[in-house]
Every structure is written in structure tokens, then in C-alpha cells.
Amino acid sequence: DAGVIQSPRHEVTEMGQEVTLRCKPISGHNSLFWYRQTMMRGLELLIYFNNNVPIDDSGMPEDRFSAKMPNASFSTLKIQPSEPRDSAVYFCASSATSGGVTGELFFGEGSRLTVL
Amino acid sequence: AQKVTQAQTEISVVEKEDVTLDCVYETRDTTYYLFWYKQPPSGELVFLIRRNSFDEQNEISGRYSWNFQKSTSSFNFTITASQVVDSAVYFCALSDGRGGADGLTFGKGTHLIIQP
Numbered sequence: 126d127a128g129v130i131q132s133p134r135h136e137v138t139e140m141g142q143e144v145t146l147r148c149k150p151i152s153g154h155n156s157l158f159w160y161r162q163t164m165m166r167g168l169e170l171l172i173y174f175n176n177n178v179p180i181d182d183s184g185m186p187e188d189r190f191s192a193k194m195p196n197a198s199f200s201t202l203k204i205q206p207s208e209p210r211d212s213a214v215y216f217c218a219s220s221a222t223s224g225g226v227t228g229e230l231f232f233g234e235g236s237r238l239t240v241l
Numbered sequence: 242a243q244k245v246t247q248a249q250t251e252i253s254v255v256e257k258e259d260v261t262l263d264c265v266y267e268t269r270d271t272t273y274y275l276f277w278y279k280q281p282p283s284g285e286l287v288f289l290i291r292r293n294s295f296d297e298q299n300e301i302s303g304r305y306s307w308n309f310q311k312s313t314s315s316f317n318f319t320i321t322a323s324q325v326v327d328s329a330v331y332f333c334a335l336s337d338g339r340g341g342a343d344g345l346t347f348g349k350g351t352h353l354i355i356q357p
Contacts (some may be wrong), residue, residue: 168332
């Protein structure tokens with residue numbers, strides 16, 4: 126079975142450019158999460174969706190960040206304009222909810238973003 | 242607020258030694274879930290275990306074992322007879338009673354180095 130698929134795996138861009146990261150969750154999973162990993166702050170939850178609806182975006186750093194989930198099989202995380210401090214590895218994860226209890230999170234391989 | 246503390250930033254042992262990774266958590270929830278994830282050098286996050294707050298039984302899976310003690314709010318992870326392939330960053334994580342519906346709160350991770 127295919128796991129969580131993220132693209133691109135690596136992205137190098139210049140400050141001020143728009144960056145779009147993509148995620149395809151595991152088929153049948155109804156919760157999707159975006160995390161950011163940096164040396165300084167570790168793993169931080171940015172936003173999560175349940176049944177394609179954003180539930181909590183309190184972790185999104187600022188208005189330059191936006192995330193969408195137009196359907197159950199696709200999500201994007203956009204940064205516009207990008208800044209060097211956005212350099213990090215961005216992980217997408219999905220999970221299934223059964224009986225009101227969510228299972229473990231399955232993570233993609235991450236998108237490593239470098240903003241020059 | 243939830244918090245996970247992994248006090249050991251880095252541990253280095255020689256192959257075949259036993260090693261314990263510490264995890265201490267804080268939560269006001271009476272129902273919660275604890276997780277361990279492994280992040281090998283390749284970067285992906287691999288699920289190892291999920292334990293709910295009502296199940297204090299220790300668990301063993303091959304060379305891996307977990308010791309959950311609510312009295313000390315700890316969920317420690319032991320690798321017996323360590324191997325070089327165990328070298329990775331290990332994260333302890335905590336979620337609320339919905340088992341991850343709100344995403345996970347991660348510790349900063351422990352970098353485990355197994356020397357041949």
C-alpha cells in the first residue's frame with residue numbers, strides 16, 4: 126500500500142518566492158496534519174484537517190502560511206512570500222479515525238525547504 | 242498545556258549494550274495517548290508504539306520494551322542488545338484523549354548513536 130506521498134522532496138528557492146508543498150494522504154484516512162521540523166524548535170504542528178476541514182491552524186506561524194485540502198486525497202501548504210527562517214523539513218501525516226479514536230499518524234518522507 | 246520532555250539530547254553506546262531513552266510528559270487530560278517514533282538518518286518518521294493512559298502494562302516487542310508509569314508521568318523506551326541499525330533520533334509524543342485527532346505534541350528527541 127502506498128504511504129503518505131509528499132512533493133517535492135527538496136526545494137531550494139530565493140527569499141520572496143512562493144513555495145507550494147504537496148501531500149497525498151493514505152487512502153481512507155480522514156485526518157491530515159502538517160508539521161515543521163527545525164533544529165531549534167523540533168517538530169511543531171502547523172495545522173490539521175479532519176474530513177477536509179481545517180480544525181486547528183493555531184500553529185501556522187503567520188499569514189504568509191496557508192494550507193488547503195480541496196479533497197480527501199490532496200493537500201497543499203503554501204508559503205508566500207518565503208523567508209530564510211522558513212527553511213525546515215515539512216512533514217505531512219495522515220491518520221484514520223475509528224469510533225472517535227484516531228490511530229497513529231503515518232508520516233510522509235518530508236519536504237526539505239531551503240530559502241536563500 | 243501538554244508538554245513532553247526528553248532530557249537526553251544525545252546518547253552514545255557501543256553495540257550490544259542496553260540503552261534506555263527517557264520521556265516525561267505533562268497533561269491535564271485523564272485520557273491521553275503516548276507514542277514513540279523513530280527517525281533514521283533517511284529522515285522519515287516511523288511509528289513504534291502507541292499506549293493509552295489506562296493501560297500501564299509494560300510492552301515488549303523483540304529487543305524493544307516500554308515502561309509506562311503514570312505515577313511519575315514517564316514512558317521510557319529500552320533497547321536491549323543495541324545494534325548499529327538502531328542509530329536514529331527517537332521522539333516521544335503525547336496526544337489528548339482522542340488519540341491524536343489534534344495532532345501530537347513531540348519531545349525534542351534523543352539522538353541515539355550505536356557505535357560498532
